[in-house]
Amino acid sequence: MSTETVTISKLGAKGHGIAHGPQGPIYVAHALPGETVAIALNGNHGTVISTSAVSEDRAEPLCRHFDPDRDACGGCTLQHLASAPYEAFKRDLVVDALKAKGIDGLVAPVVSCAVGQRRRAVFSARQTEKGLLLGFNRAETNHIVSIEECPIASPGILSGLPAIRAVAESCAAGADTFRLTVTETLTGLDLAAEGLKPLNEKQRRRVIETVLAAKGVARVSANGEVLVEPQKPLVDFGGVAVSPPPGAFMQATKEAEDAMAELLLSHVGKAKRVLDLFAGSGTFALRLARTGRVHAVEGEEKPLKALDQAARNTQGLKAVTVEKRDLFRRPLTTQELKQYDAVVFDPPRAGAEAQVKELARSGVKKIAAVSCNPLTLARDLRTLIDGGYKVRSVTPIDQFLWSTHVEAVALLER
């Protein structure tokens, strides 16, 4: 390890300040463009010792767990960046990914994210000699930082921390680390533990007693199995009540979900036959079914069942059909796509490569692409453009405040 003084020239995609040293780029966490910093250099990573020229874009972090000089949690990367350059950074993640695929000039301003909106958080937990450790991992390590506050989490999750801790403690057996996904639902907190060793009868009883004594916990599951469910967890997808399965995917903030839904609904308009691909528990399908018949396709059985049940229990929706299908291996073919006026797709980070190849050859009039990865979105848009589609807009949506992740909705037509 050596000491050097460097000047940061830009912010990298992972939120590090990047300086150019004689051996190539040096990545410095918590440093901003324009700043001159003395660093302890380890390989091509620097740790700030002192800053002599402070950027005007620097902001005071809101959370005590962000402080790099203390035991900082790795949940946030960019709390030290003021809001205007922060939003420019997020927008540029999309702009740069599209540019690299020859797609220019279509990116709208970012739909912002406020503090206190995150309704889903994934905690790490472990029993120690001093008691239960519950928190978030320090960046790029397995070390758990115990959490006392979190400005991005919803008030429901924050006020539920004592109950979450008590349930985690009742689940914890041995010193192994496990993950606890906490989702705030309309009926209470939904807690899904994963990576736990199978619980014996005594441990199960302890979890049940803890949940019944705690306030505000709707359900606890371990490795996908429901242990106790005082209330059926319910979420609202555009006026349709859905009970998602334990640990199922859900958009991390309701505000981002609503923004995405509004964009794609305005584009799809009154299309009579709509296909929703990678449909999850029906976040978009159930909203789309207010005006058109919807076929929802998804790889996982349980969310699809929740979607189907919600559609059957709700008055005033057009017909909703569901299909379990692996869209990476068996995308809908050009022939199958013929019956739809509009297609919505919202794949995992890997994107929808196989499916867009079929879509690019199809006659579907309108497409809405929702994505959590600008790189695979750009690749997929390129395929659709080469197949004759025009991109009308791309809107970045900040769903993961102070992280380096960004969502985007692209609207296309032919």
Ligand SMILES: C[S@@+](CC[C@H](N)C(=O)[O-])C[C@H]1O[C@@H](n2cnc3c(N)ncnc32)[C@H](O)[C@@H]1O
């Ligand atoms: C980003 S989520 C979107 C879910 C839903 N649209 C929503 O907004 O809640 C991606 C979804 O794709 C599903 N998925 C992942 N791989 C898949 C595959 N190979 N075939 C079909 N669905 C898949 C996941 O189960 C998940 O529900």
